[in-house]
Amino acid sequence: xxxxxIKQLYKSFGNREVLKGLDMDVPEHSIxxxxxxxxxxxxxxxxxxLGLLKPDSGSVTVCGEKVTYGESKANRHIGFLPDVPEFYGxxxxxxxxxxxxxxxxxxxxxxxxxxxxxxxxxxxxxxxxRIGGFSRGMKQRLGIAQALLNEPKLLICDEPTSALDPxxxxxxxxxxxxxxxKTTIVFSTHILSDVERICDRIAVLHDGKLALCGTLxxxxxxxxxxxxxxxxxxEETASCFENAEELKQPLISLSRDGxxxxxxxxxxxxxxxxxxxxxxxxxxxPLKFAVMEPTxxxxxxxxxx
Amino acid sequence: MKGYLAFLKKELFEYAKTYKLFxxxxxxxxxxxxxxxxxxxxxxxxxxxxxxGVVITLPEPSAYDAWTQFFKNATQMGLIVMVxxxxxxxxxxxxxxxxINLLTKGLFRTAVILSKYTCMVLVWTISIVxxxxxxxxxxxxxxxxxxxxxxxxxxxxxxxxxLFLLAALLFSATLTGNSYGGLLITGAVVVVCMIxxxxxxxxxxxxxxxxTDNMGLVLNSIEASSLYSTIMxxxxxxxxxxxxxxxxxxxxxx
Numbered sequence: 001x002x003x004x005x006i007k008q009l010y011k012s013f014g015n016r017e018v019l020k021g022l023d024m025d026v027p028e029h030s031i032x033x034x035x036x037x038x039x040x041x042x043x044x045x046x047x048x049x050l051g052l053l054k055p056d057s058g059s060v061t062v063c064g065e066k067v068t069y070g071e072s073k074a075n076r077h078i079g080f081l082p083d084v085p086e087f088y089g090x091x092x093x094x095x096x097x098x099x100x101x102x103x104x105x106x107x108x109x110x111x112x113x114x115x116x117x118x119x120x121x122x123x124x125x126x127x128x129x130r131i132g133g134f135s136r137g138m139k140q141r142l143g144i145a146q147a148l149l150n151e152p153k154l155l156i157c158d159e160p161t162s163a164l165d166p167x168x169x170x171x172x173x174x175x176x177x178x179x180x181x182k183t184t185i186v187f188s189t190h191i192l193s194d195v196e197r198i199c200d201r202i203a204v205l206h207d208g209k210l211a212l213c214g215t216l217x218x219x220x221x222x223x224x225x226x227x228x229x230x231x232x233x234x235e236e237t238a239s240c241f242e243n244a245e246e247l248k249q250p251l252i253s254l255s256r257d258g259x260x261x262x263x264x265x266x267x268x269x270x271x272x273x274x275x276x277x278x279x280x281x282x283x284x285x286p287l288k289f290a291v292m293e294p295t296x297x298x299x300x301x302x303x304x305x
Numbered sequence: 306m307k308g309y310l311a312f313l314k315k316e317l318f319e320y321a322k323t324y325k326l327f328x329x330x331x332x333x334x335x336x337x338x339x340x341x342x343x344x345x346x347x348x349x350x351x352x353x354x355x356x357x358g359v360v361i362t363l364p365e366p367s368a369y370d371a372w373t374q375f376f377k378n379a380t381q382m383g384l385i386v387m388v389x390x391x392x393x394x395x396x397x398x399x400x401x402x403x404x405i406n407l408l409t410k411g412l413f414r415t416a417v418i419l420s421k422y423t424c425m426v427l428v429w430t431i432s433i434v435x436x437x438x439x440x441x442x443x444x445x446x447x448x449x450x451x452x453x454x455x456x457x458x459x460x461x462x463x464x465x466x467x468l469f470l471l472a473a474l475l476f477s478a479t480l481t482g483n484s485y486g487g488l489l490i491t492g493a494v495v496v497v498c499m500i501x502x503x504x505x506x507x508x509x510x511x512x513x514x515x516x517t518d519n520m521g522l523v524l525n526s527i528e529a530s531s532l533y534s535t536i537m538x539x540x541x542x543x544x545x546x547x548x549x550x551x552x553x554x555x556x557x558x559x
Contacts, residue, residue, distance in 0.1 A: 050409050052559045070555045071413050080409040086402045088315070090322040102311035103412045146406055 002027045003077075003154050003184045004049065009058035011044055018044050020208030022058070026154075026201075031180055033199030034188040037304060040205045042188040043083065046158050050080055063153050076104070079152035079183070083159040085143030089132030093124050093142050096131060097149060104150040111149075118145040122175055137168035144175055148183070155179060157187040161194050173198050192296045202296075204303050211303040220294050223302070226265040227292035228275055235259050237284055246278050262292075309416040312407070316424035325390055326428055332386055333432040336378045337439025341447050344370035368451020369524065371444040376519040379436060379463060384516070387432070387467065388474055388491055391425050392484040395475070395554075399482050405559060418475065418551045425471045433464050455529050459522040462532060466515035469539045470495070472546035479550040479557070512539040 004026040011019040018041040026032045036042050047053040049060050051072025060067040062074040087096055094115060101111030119125045122141035131142065140160060147155055157176070161169040169191075176185055177198050189195060195202055195216075202219065204212040212219060232238040238259045241247075247254060251266045263275060272291065279286065320326040347370065348363045355361060398404045404417065437460050444451065470491065477490030498513035508514055514535045521527030 075409050076411045082405055088403055099315050100410050103308050103407055103410045105307050
Protein backbone atom coordinates (compact mmCIF):
# COMPACT_ATOMS: atom_id res chain seq x y z
CA UNK A 1 0.00 0.00 0.00
CA UNK A 2 1.28 3.43 -0.90
CA UNK A 3 1.69 6.43 1.31
CA UNK A 4 -0.61 8.39 -0.95
CA UNK A 5 -3.41 6.89 -3.00
CA ILE A 6 -5.65 8.88 -5.26
CA LYS A 7 -8.62 7.23 -6.92
CA GLN A 8 -10.78 8.65 -9.69
CA LEU A 9 -10.42 12.26 -8.67
CA TYR A 10 -12.61 14.80 -10.44
CA LYS A 11 -12.57 18.53 -9.96
CA SER A 12 -13.86 21.39 -12.03
CA PHE A 13 -13.88 25.13 -11.51
CA GLY A 14 -17.01 26.55 -13.08
CA ASN A 15 -17.30 24.68 -16.34
CA ARG A 16 -13.54 24.13 -16.68
CA GLU A 17 -12.71 20.56 -15.84
CA VAL A 18 -9.26 20.41 -14.28
CA LEU A 19 -9.07 16.83 -13.06
CA LYS A 20 -10.84 14.12 -14.97
CA GLY A 21 -10.46 10.88 -13.11
CA LEU A 22 -6.94 11.12 -11.73
CA ASP A 23 -5.46 7.92 -10.34
CA MET A 24 -2.13 8.02 -8.58
CA ASP A 25 -0.22 5.82 -6.19
CA VAL A 26 2.89 6.97 -4.40
CA PRO A 27 4.95 4.21 -2.75
CA GLU A 28 6.84 4.78 0.46
CA HIS A 29 10.31 6.35 0.51
CA SER A 30 10.29 7.57 -3.02
CA ILE A 31 10.83 11.01 -4.43
CA UNK A 32 7.89 11.40 -6.69
CA UNK A 33 8.14 14.01 -9.42
CA UNK A 34 4.75 15.38 -10.34
CA UNK A 35 5.14 17.02 -13.70
CA UNK A 36 2.72 18.95 -15.84
CA UNK A 37 2.24 22.13 -17.77
CA UNK A 38 1.23 25.34 -16.09
CA UNK A 39 -2.44 25.06 -15.24
CA UNK A 40 -2.48 21.28 -15.65
CA UNK A 41 -3.91 20.88 -12.15
CA UNK A 42 -0.85 20.11 -10.04
CA UNK A 43 -1.60 22.65 -7.34
CA UNK A 44 -5.28 21.73 -7.38
CA UNK A 45 -4.40 18.09 -6.79
CA UNK A 46 -2.12 19.01 -3.91
CA UNK A 47 -4.72 21.23 -2.31
CA UNK A 48 -7.24 18.43 -2.50
CA UNK A 49 -4.75 16.08 -0.83
CA LEU A 50 -4.45 18.63 1.95
CA GLY A 51 -8.18 19.03 2.34
CA LEU A 52 -8.04 22.67 1.31
CA LEU A 53 -10.18 22.15 -1.77
CA LYS A 54 -13.23 20.00 -2.17
CA PRO A 55 -13.08 17.41 -4.94
CA ASP A 56 -16.21 16.85 -7.04
CA SER A 57 -15.77 13.12 -6.65
CA GLY A 58 -13.11 10.55 -6.00
CA SER A 59 -11.10 9.67 -2.93
CA VAL A 60 -7.68 10.43 -1.51
CA THR A 61 -5.99 8.33 1.17
CA VAL A 62 -2.86 9.34 3.04
CA CYS A 63 -1.17 6.62 5.11
CA GLY A 64 -4.39 4.67 5.07
CA GLU A 65 -6.42 7.61 6.35
CA LYS A 66 -9.08 9.12 4.17
CA VAL A 67 -8.75 12.83 3.42
CA THR A 68 -11.84 14.82 4.31
CA TYR A 69 -12.39 18.32 3.07
CA GLY A 70 -12.24 21.15 5.61
CA GLU A 71 -10.77 19.62 8.71
CA SER A 72 -8.58 16.83 7.48
CA LYS A 73 -7.15 14.53 10.13
CA ALA A 74 -4.86 13.04 7.53
CA ASN A 75 -2.91 16.31 7.59
CA ARG A 76 -0.90 15.20 10.58
CA HIS A 77 0.94 12.79 8.30
CA ILE A 78 1.69 15.52 5.79
CA GLY A 79 4.20 18.32 5.56
CA PHE A 80 3.37 20.91 2.95
CA LEU A 81 5.54 23.46 1.22
CA PRO A 82 3.42 25.89 -0.85
CA ASP A 83 4.85 27.35 -4.05
CA VAL A 84 5.27 30.74 -2.40
CA PRO A 85 5.33 30.05 1.32
CA GLU A 86 4.06 32.97 3.38
CA PHE A 87 4.93 33.56 7.00
CA TYR A 88 4.17 36.10 9.66
CA GLY A 89 6.69 38.79 8.85
CA UNK A 90 7.03 39.96 12.44
CA UNK A 91 8.38 36.64 13.69
CA UNK A 92 11.86 35.22 13.43
CA UNK A 93 12.41 31.66 12.18
CA UNK A 94 12.69 30.21 15.67
CA UNK A 95 9.44 31.84 16.82
CA UNK A 96 7.67 30.63 13.72
CA UNK A 97 8.80 27.03 14.13
CA UNK A 98 7.75 27.21 17.76
CA UNK A 99 4.24 28.21 16.71
CA UNK A 100 4.13 25.40 14.14
CA UNK A 101 5.37 22.91 16.70
CA UNK A 102 2.76 23.94 19.24
CA UNK A 103 0.02 23.57 16.67
CA UNK A 104 1.31 20.18 15.63
CA UNK A 105 1.24 19.21 19.31
CA UNK A 106 4.93 18.59 19.88
CA UNK A 107 6.47 18.89 23.33
CA UNK A 108 8.53 21.96 24.23
CA UNK A 109 11.87 20.17 24.29
CA UNK A 110 11.04 18.36 21.08
CA UNK A 111 10.18 21.64 19.34
CA UNK A 112 13.43 23.18 20.44
CA UNK A 113 15.70 20.35 19.39
CA UNK A 114 13.84 19.73 16.15
CA UNK A 115 13.81 23.44 15.21
CA UNK A 116 17.52 23.74 15.75
CA UNK A 117 18.18 20.61 13.76
CA UNK A 118 16.02 21.75 10.86
CA UNK A 119 17.31 25.32 10.80
CA UNK A 120 20.78 23.82 10.65
CA UNK A 121 19.69 21.60 7.76
CA UNK A 122 18.25 24.48 5.74
CA UNK A 123 21.07 26.84 6.63
CA UNK A 124 19.11 29.40 8.64
CA UNK A 125 20.60 28.55 11.99
CA UNK A 126 22.02 31.91 12.94
CA UNK A 127 19.24 33.89 11.38
CA UNK A 128 17.77 36.06 14.11
CA UNK A 129 16.14 38.71 11.97
CA ARG A 130 12.44 38.86 11.21
CA ILE A 131 11.04 36.79 8.36
CA GLY A 132 9.72 40.01 6.83
CA GLY A 133 13.22 40.79 5.57
CA PHE A 134 13.89 37.37 4.07
CA SER A 135 14.68 36.72 0.42
CA ARG A 136 12.58 34.32 -1.58
CA GLY A 137 15.17 31.56 -1.30
CA MET A 138 15.37 31.95 2.46
CA LYS A 139 11.58 31.77 2.72
CA GLN A 140 11.60 28.64 0.62
CA ARG A 141 14.17 27.07 2.93
CA LEU A 142 12.23 28.05 6.02
CA GLY A 143 9.20 26.58 4.25
CA ILE A 144 10.95 23.22 4.05
CA ALA A 145 11.94 23.46 7.71
CA GLN A 146 8.35 24.07 8.80
CA ALA A 147 7.10 21.30 6.54
CA LEU A 148 9.50 18.78 8.06
CA LEU A 149 8.90 19.87 11.65
CA ASN A 150 6.36 17.24 12.60
CA GLU A 151 8.32 14.49 10.86
CA PRO A 152 5.67 13.89 8.24
CA LYS A 153 5.42 10.59 6.43
CA LEU A 154 4.62 12.51 3.29
CA LEU A 155 6.21 15.77 2.23
CA ILE A 156 4.39 17.67 -0.48
CA CYS A 157 6.25 20.45 -2.25
CA ASP A 158 4.51 22.64 -4.76
CA GLU A 159 7.05 23.86 -7.29
CA PRO A 160 9.74 24.46 -4.69
CA THR A 161 12.39 25.52 -7.17
CA SER A 162 10.47 27.51 -9.76
CA ALA A 163 11.36 30.99 -8.64
CA LEU A 164 14.87 30.47 -7.40
CA ASP A 165 18.29 31.23 -8.81
CA PRO A 166 20.53 28.26 -9.78
CA UNK A 167 22.32 28.16 -6.43
CA UNK A 168 19.08 28.43 -4.47
CA UNK A 169 17.64 25.65 -6.59
CA UNK A 170 20.55 23.37 -6.01
CA UNK A 171 20.33 24.00 -2.27
CA UNK A 172 16.64 23.17 -2.15
CA UNK A 173 17.15 20.00 -4.18
CA UNK A 174 20.00 18.94 -1.90
CA UNK A 175 17.83 19.49 1.16
CA UNK A 176 15.06 17.40 -0.40
CA UNK A 177 17.54 14.65 -1.23
CA UNK A 178 18.76 14.74 2.36
CA UNK A 179 15.19 14.33 3.60
CA UNK A 180 14.57 11.36 1.35
CA UNK A 181 15.54 8.66 3.84
CA LYS A 182 13.03 9.86 6.41
CA THR A 183 10.00 10.67 4.36
CA THR A 184 8.24 10.23 1.06
CA ILE A 185 8.37 13.31 -1.13
CA VAL A 186 5.87 14.37 -3.75
CA PHE A 187 7.18 17.32 -5.60
CA SER A 188 5.53 19.17 -8.42
CA THR A 189 7.52 21.06 -10.97
CA HIS A 190 7.85 21.85 -14.61
CA ILE A 191 11.63 21.98 -14.49
CA LEU A 192 12.54 18.60 -15.92
CA SER A 193 16.21 18.74 -15.05
CA ASP A 194 15.22 18.93 -11.37
CA VAL A 195 13.15 15.82 -11.79
CA GLU A 196 16.00 13.97 -13.42
CA ARG A 197 18.32 15.10 -10.70
CA ILE A 198 16.44 13.83 -7.67
CA CYS A 199 13.28 11.91 -8.50
CA ASP A 200 13.08 8.17 -8.74
CA ARG A 201 9.50 8.14 -9.93
CA ILE A 202 7.60 10.52 -12.10
CA ALA A 203 4.05 11.13 -13.13
CA VAL A 204 3.03 13.45 -15.91
CA LEU A 205 -0.32 15.12 -15.47
CA HIS A 206 -2.00 16.04 -18.70
CA ASP A 207 -5.60 16.74 -19.55
CA GLY A 208 -6.77 15.91 -16.04
CA LYS A 209 -5.21 12.46 -15.95
CA LEU A 210 -1.85 10.87 -15.55
CA ALA A 211 -0.44 10.54 -19.03
CA LEU A 212 2.70 8.81 -17.82
CA CYS A 213 3.62 7.19 -14.55
CA GLY A 214 6.39 4.98 -13.24
CA THR A 215 10.04 4.93 -12.28
CA LEU A 216 12.32 7.03 -14.40
CA UNK A 217 14.20 4.06 -15.85
CA UNK A 218 10.97 2.18 -16.51
CA UNK A 219 9.52 5.05 -18.44
CA UNK A 220 12.66 5.56 -20.43
CA UNK A 221 12.75 1.86 -21.23
CA UNK A 222 9.12 1.89 -22.29
CA UNK A 223 9.62 4.86 -24.53
CA UNK A 224 12.95 3.84 -25.92
CA UNK A 225 13.32 4.92 -29.51
CA UNK A 226 14.83 2.27 -31.68
CA UNK A 227 17.50 4.61 -32.75
CA UNK A 228 21.28 4.70 -32.88
CA UNK A 229 23.86 7.36 -33.32
CA UNK A 230 27.02 6.49 -35.19
CA UNK A 231 30.00 8.73 -35.51
CA UNK A 232 32.65 8.13 -38.13
CA UNK A 233 36.18 9.24 -38.82
CA UNK A 234 35.30 11.19 -41.93
CA GLU A 235 32.35 12.30 -43.98
CA GLU A 236 33.23 9.81 -46.72
CA THR A 237 32.97 6.83 -44.45
CA ALA A 238 29.77 8.26 -43.06
CA SER A 239 28.21 8.61 -46.49
CA CYS A 240 29.55 5.20 -47.46
CA PHE A 241 27.67 3.73 -44.51
CA GLU A 242 24.62 5.83 -45.20
CA ASN A 243 24.38 4.61 -48.76
CA ALA A 244 24.75 0.90 -47.95
CA GLU A 245 22.19 -1.19 -49.86
CA GLU A 246 21.13 -3.09 -46.77
CA LEU A 247 19.88 0.05 -45.15
CA LYS A 248 17.65 1.09 -48.00
CA GLN A 249 14.47 -0.24 -46.45
CA PRO A 250 11.22 1.56 -45.78
CA LEU A 251 11.46 0.77 -42.07
CA ILE A 252 14.77 2.47 -41.62
CA SER A 253 15.26 6.18 -41.78
CA LEU A 254 18.70 7.70 -41.91
CA SER A 255 19.89 11.23 -41.45
CA ARG A 256 23.44 12.42 -41.77
CA ASP A 257 24.98 15.50 -40.31
CA GLY A 258 28.63 15.75 -41.26
CA UNK A 259 30.29 12.59 -40.04
CA UNK A 260 27.43 11.61 -37.74
CA UNK A 261 24.60 9.37 -38.85
CA UNK A 262 21.34 8.90 -37.00
CA UNK A 263 19.48 5.69 -37.63
CA UNK A 264 15.86 5.29 -36.63
CA UNK A 265 14.24 1.91 -36.96
CA UNK A 266 10.50 1.52 -37.02
CA UNK A 267 10.68 -2.23 -36.81
CA UNK A 268 11.08 -3.36 -33.24
CA UNK A 269 12.61 -6.69 -34.20
CA UNK A 270 15.52 -5.03 -35.85
CA UNK A 271 18.20 -3.93 -33.45
CA UNK A 272 21.81 -2.94 -33.13
CA UNK A 273 23.09 -6.32 -34.32
CA UNK A 274 21.77 -5.60 -37.74
CA UNK A 275 23.70 -2.33 -37.91
CA UNK A 276 26.81 -3.97 -36.52
CA UNK A 277 26.51 -6.59 -39.26
CA UNK A 278 26.35 -3.90 -41.90
CA UNK A 279 29.38 -2.21 -40.38
CA UNK A 280 31.49 -5.33 -40.29
CA UNK A 281 30.45 -6.20 -43.84
CA UNK A 282 31.62 -2.80 -44.99
CA UNK A 283 34.70 -3.12 -42.78
CA UNK A 284 34.00 0.20 -41.12
CA UNK A 285 34.85 0.83 -37.50
CA PRO A 286 32.82 3.74 -36.18
CA LEU A 287 34.30 6.16 -33.67
CA LYS A 288 31.15 5.94 -31.66
CA PHE A 289 28.18 3.65 -31.64
CA ALA A 290 25.46 4.71 -29.25
CA VAL A 291 21.88 3.84 -28.49
CA MET A 292 19.62 6.89 -28.53
CA GLU A 293 18.27 7.55 -25.01
CA PRO A 294 14.95 9.29 -24.77
CA THR A 295 15.27 12.54 -22.83
CA UNK A 296 12.64 13.48 -20.32
CA UNK A 297 11.99 16.56 -22.34
CA UNK A 298 11.21 14.64 -25.50
CA UNK A 299 9.00 12.30 -23.49
CA UNK A 300 7.17 15.19 -21.88
CA UNK A 301 6.56 16.92 -25.19
CA UNK A 302 5.43 13.67 -26.75
CA UNK A 303 2.99 12.99 -23.95
CA UNK A 304 1.61 16.47 -23.68
CA UNK A 305 1.14 17.04 -27.35
CA MET B 306 -7.48 22.84 22.22
CA LYS B 307 -3.70 22.88 21.80
CA GLY B 308 -4.12 24.51 18.43
CA TYR B 309 -6.54 27.04 19.90
CA LEU B 310 -4.12 28.11 22.64
CA ALA B 311 -1.12 28.19 20.32
CA PHE B 312 -3.00 30.25 17.79
CA LEU B 313 -4.38 32.56 20.46
CA LYS B 314 -0.85 33.19 21.62
CA LYS B 315 0.16 33.94 18.06
CA GLU B 316 -2.77 36.37 17.69
CA LEU B 317 -1.85 38.27 20.85
CA PHE B 318 1.78 38.31 19.77
CA GLU B 319 0.67 39.65 16.40
CA TYR B 320 -1.41 42.48 17.90
CA ALA B 321 1.50 43.42 20.12
CA LYS B 322 4.13 43.26 17.37
CA THR B 323 2.08 45.05 14.73
CA TYR B 324 1.23 47.87 17.20
CA LYS B 325 -2.51 47.23 16.94
CA LEU B 326 -2.77 46.60 20.65
CA PHE B 327 -0.69 49.70 21.29
CA UNK B 328 -2.93 51.86 19.09
CA UNK B 329 -6.09 50.56 20.77
CA UNK B 330 -4.70 51.16 24.25
CA UNK B 331 -3.39 54.63 23.44
CA UNK B 332 -6.67 55.75 21.90
CA UNK B 333 -8.79 54.41 24.73
CA UNK B 334 -6.39 55.81 27.33
CA UNK B 335 -6.60 59.24 25.70
CA UNK B 336 -10.40 59.01 25.75
CA UNK B 337 -10.29 57.90 29.34
CA UNK B 338 -8.27 60.90 30.41
CA UNK B 339 -9.97 63.52 28.28
CA UNK B 340 -13.59 62.55 29.05
CA UNK B 341 -13.72 64.18 32.51
CA UNK B 342 -11.34 66.95 31.48
CA UNK B 343 -13.50 68.04 28.59
CA UNK B 344 -16.56 67.93 30.82
CA UNK B 345 -14.76 70.15 33.32
CA UNK B 346 -13.33 72.57 30.81
CA UNK B 347 -16.28 72.78 28.43
CA UNK B 348 -17.88 75.82 30.14
CA UNK B 349 -14.53 77.63 30.02
CA UNK B 350 -14.07 76.79 26.36
CA UNK B 351 -17.58 77.96 25.50
CA UNK B 352 -17.09 81.13 27.51
CA UNK B 353 -13.96 82.04 25.58
CA UNK B 354 -15.96 81.99 22.35
CA UNK B 355 -18.75 84.17 23.63
CA UNK B 356 -18.55 87.72 22.46
CA UNK B 357 -19.85 90.62 24.49
CA GLY B 358 -23.57 91.13 24.69
CA VAL B 359 -24.56 87.49 24.51
CA VAL B 360 -25.54 85.99 27.75
CA ILE B 361 -25.53 82.25 28.08
CA THR B 362 -26.02 80.59 31.37
CA LEU B 363 -24.20 77.31 31.57
CA PRO B 364 -25.00 74.75 34.17
CA GLU B 365 -22.20 73.76 36.49
CA PRO B 366 -20.40 70.71 34.97
CA SER B 367 -20.94 67.48 36.81
CA ALA B 368 -19.96 63.83 36.80
CA TYR B 369 -22.84 63.24 34.40
CA ASP B 370 -21.09 65.33 31.78
CA ALA B 371 -17.94 63.25 32.18
CA TRP B 372 -19.91 60.06 31.66
CA THR B 373 -21.78 61.57 28.73
CA GLN B 374 -18.39 62.19 27.15
CA PHE B 375 -17.30 58.65 28.00
CA PHE B 376 -20.26 56.96 26.39
CA LYS B 377 -20.18 59.27 23.40
CA ASN B 378 -16.49 58.76 22.68
CA ALA B 379 -16.40 55.06 23.42
CA THR B 380 -19.49 54.28 21.37
CA GLN B 381 -18.67 56.47 18.43
CA MET B 382 -14.95 56.89 17.93
CA GLY B 383 -13.90 53.95 20.04
CA LEU B 384 -16.05 51.36 18.33
CA ILE B 385 -15.24 52.71 14.89
CA VAL B 386 -11.50 52.58 15.57
CA MET B 387 -11.88 49.07 16.87
CA VAL B 388 -13.83 47.83 13.86
CA UNK B 389 -11.38 49.40 11.41
CA UNK B 390 -8.39 48.02 13.28
CA UNK B 391 -9.85 44.53 13.32
CA UNK B 392 -11.29 44.61 9.81
CA UNK B 393 -8.32 42.66 8.42
CA UNK B 394 -8.73 39.95 11.03
CA UNK B 395 -9.14 37.17 8.51
CA UNK B 396 -8.71 38.73 5.11
CA UNK B 397 -4.99 39.48 5.47
CA UNK B 398 -4.28 35.88 6.39
CA UNK B 399 -6.48 34.57 3.61
CA UNK B 400 -5.04 36.77 0.88
CA UNK B 401 -1.43 36.22 1.92
CA UNK B 402 -1.88 32.51 2.50
CA UNK B 403 -0.22 32.49 5.90
CA UNK B 404 -2.94 30.20 7.24
CA ILE B 405 -2.18 27.43 4.75
CA ASN B 406 1.01 26.36 6.53
CA LEU B 407 -0.71 26.16 9.88
CA LEU B 408 -3.87 24.46 8.63
CA THR B 409 -1.78 21.79 6.96
CA LYS B 410 -0.04 21.31 10.29
CA GLY B 411 -3.32 20.07 11.68
CA LEU B 412 -4.72 23.33 13.05
CA PHE B 413 -8.49 23.08 13.05
CA ARG B 414 -10.42 25.78 11.28
CA THR B 415 -12.79 26.06 14.23
CA ALA B 416 -9.79 26.88 16.41
CA VAL B 417 -8.77 29.66 14.02
CA ILE B 418 -12.15 31.39 14.24
CA LEU B 419 -12.53 30.89 17.99
CA SER B 420 -9.06 32.13 18.85
CA LYS B 421 -9.44 35.12 16.57
CA TYR B 422 -12.70 36.05 18.27
CA THR B 423 -11.25 35.46 21.73
CA CYS B 424 -8.30 37.68 20.95
CA MET B 425 -10.46 40.52 19.63
CA VAL B 426 -12.67 40.27 22.70
CA LEU B 427 -9.61 40.35 24.94
CA VAL B 428 -8.20 43.46 23.30
CA TRP B 429 -11.60 45.17 23.42
CA THR B 430 -12.07 44.25 27.07
CA ILE B 431 -8.65 45.55 28.09
CA SER B 432 -9.26 48.77 26.15
CA ILE B 433 -12.69 49.46 27.62
CA VAL B 434 -11.55 48.60 31.14
CA UNK B 435 -8.59 50.95 30.76
CA UNK B 436 -10.78 53.73 29.41
CA UNK B 437 -13.39 53.21 32.12
CA UNK B 438 -10.78 53.08 34.88
CA UNK B 439 -9.16 56.33 33.79
CA UNK B 440 -12.47 58.13 33.36
CA UNK B 441 -13.68 56.86 36.71
CA UNK B 442 -10.52 57.98 38.52
CA UNK B 443 -10.52 61.44 37.05
CA UNK B 444 -14.25 61.88 37.49
CA UNK B 445 -14.07 61.04 41.16
CA UNK B 446 -11.17 63.46 41.47
CA UNK B 447 -12.72 66.33 39.52
CA UNK B 448 -16.36 65.91 40.59
CA UNK B 449 -16.23 64.42 44.07
CA UNK B 450 -19.90 65.08 44.76
CA UNK B 451 -21.19 63.36 41.62
CA UNK B 452 -23.51 60.43 42.07
CA UNK B 453 -24.40 57.94 39.38
CA UNK B 454 -26.59 54.89 39.20
CA UNK B 455 -26.17 51.68 37.20
CA UNK B 456 -22.72 52.81 36.06
CA UNK B 457 -21.09 49.37 35.94
CA UNK B 458 -24.14 47.84 34.36
CA UNK B 459 -24.17 50.56 31.74
CA UNK B 460 -20.50 49.94 30.89
CA UNK B 461 -21.21 46.23 30.79
CA UNK B 462 -23.91 46.91 28.19
CA UNK B 463 -21.46 48.87 26.09
CA UNK B 464 -18.90 46.08 26.42
CA UNK B 465 -21.50 43.57 25.32
CA UNK B 466 -22.35 45.70 22.31
CA UNK B 467 -18.65 45.59 21.41
CA LEU B 468 -18.80 41.80 21.55
CA PHE B 469 -21.84 41.81 19.29
CA LEU B 470 -20.10 44.11 16.82
CA LEU B 471 -16.95 41.97 16.81
CA ALA B 472 -19.01 38.85 16.16
CA ALA B 473 -20.71 40.62 13.26
CA LEU B 474 -17.31 41.72 11.96
CA LEU B 475 -15.89 38.22 12.20
CA PHE B 476 -18.93 36.82 10.41
CA SER B 477 -18.78 39.32 7.57
CA ALA B 478 -15.00 38.94 7.24
CA THR B 479 -15.41 35.18 6.94
CA LEU B 480 -18.27 35.57 4.50
CA THR B 481 -16.60 38.00 2.12
CA GLY B 482 -12.97 37.13 2.66
CA ASN B 483 -11.77 40.71 2.29
CA SER B 484 -11.55 43.62 4.68
CA TYR B 485 -13.77 46.05 2.74
CA GLY B 486 -16.54 43.51 2.52
CA GLY B 487 -16.17 42.93 6.24
CA LEU B 488 -16.43 46.64 7.02
CA LEU B 489 -19.35 47.08 4.66
CA ILE B 490 -21.46 44.30 6.13
CA THR B 491 -20.64 45.31 9.70
CA GLY B 492 -21.66 48.87 8.84
CA ALA B 493 -24.84 47.54 7.28
CA VAL B 494 -25.63 45.56 10.45
CA VAL B 495 -25.31 48.73 12.54
CA VAL B 496 -27.43 50.76 10.11
CA VAL B 497 -30.12 48.09 10.08
CA CYS B 498 -30.12 48.10 13.88
CA MET B 499 -30.48 51.89 13.88
CA ILE B 500 -33.35 51.84 11.40
CA UNK B 501 -35.08 49.07 13.35
CA UNK B 502 -34.85 51.27 16.41
CA UNK B 503 -37.44 53.61 14.88
CA UNK B 504 -40.10 50.98 15.48
CA UNK B 505 -41.05 51.52 19.13
CA UNK B 506 -41.53 47.91 20.16
CA UNK B 507 -38.28 46.78 18.62
CA UNK B 508 -36.21 49.04 20.83
CA UNK B 509 -36.43 46.63 23.71
CA UNK B 510 -34.85 43.83 21.70
CA UNK B 511 -32.45 45.79 19.53
CA UNK B 512 -28.76 45.22 20.33
CA UNK B 513 -28.00 48.83 19.53
CA UNK B 514 -29.92 49.88 22.65
CA UNK B 515 -26.89 48.59 24.54
CA UNK B 516 -24.90 51.45 23.08
CA THR B 517 -27.60 54.15 23.08
CA ASP B 518 -29.29 53.74 26.44
CA ASN B 519 -26.15 54.07 28.56
CA MET B 520 -26.72 57.63 29.76
CA GLY B 521 -30.34 56.87 30.47
CA LEU B 522 -29.17 54.10 32.75
CA VAL B 523 -26.67 56.32 34.49
CA LEU B 524 -29.30 59.04 34.97
CA ASN B 525 -31.73 56.40 36.14
CA SER B 526 -34.27 57.44 33.51
CA ILE B 527 -34.12 53.95 32.05
CA GLU B 528 -34.69 50.87 34.17
CA ALA B 529 -31.88 48.32 34.06
CA SER B 530 -34.44 45.56 33.74
CA SER B 531 -35.72 46.99 30.47
CA LEU B 532 -32.45 45.94 28.86
CA TYR B 533 -32.48 42.32 29.95
CA SER B 534 -34.18 41.10 26.82
CA THR B 535 -31.78 43.13 24.68
CA ILE B 536 -28.85 41.51 26.47
CA MET B 537 -30.30 38.08 25.80
CA UNK B 538 -30.87 38.87 22.14
CA UNK B 539 -27.37 40.33 21.73
CA UNK B 540 -25.72 37.32 23.31
CA UNK B 541 -27.78 35.04 21.13
CA UNK B 542 -27.00 36.99 17.96
CA UNK B 543 -23.27 37.06 18.79
CA UNK B 544 -23.34 33.33 19.32
CA UNK B 545 -25.11 32.84 16.00
CA UNK B 546 -22.63 35.08 14.19
CA UNK B 547 -19.63 33.22 15.60
CA UNK B 548 -21.17 29.82 14.90
CA UNK B 549 -22.01 30.85 11.36
CA UNK B 550 -18.43 32.07 10.91
CA UNK B 551 -17.18 28.64 11.92
CA UNK B 552 -19.59 26.86 9.61
CA UNK B 553 -18.71 29.10 6.66
CA UNK B 554 -14.98 28.97 7.31
CA UNK B 555 -15.01 25.21 7.49
CA UNK B 556 -16.60 25.09 4.05
CA UNK B 557 -14.35 27.73 2.52
CA UNK B 558 -12.04 26.65 -0.29
CA UNK B 559 -8.61 28.03 0.40
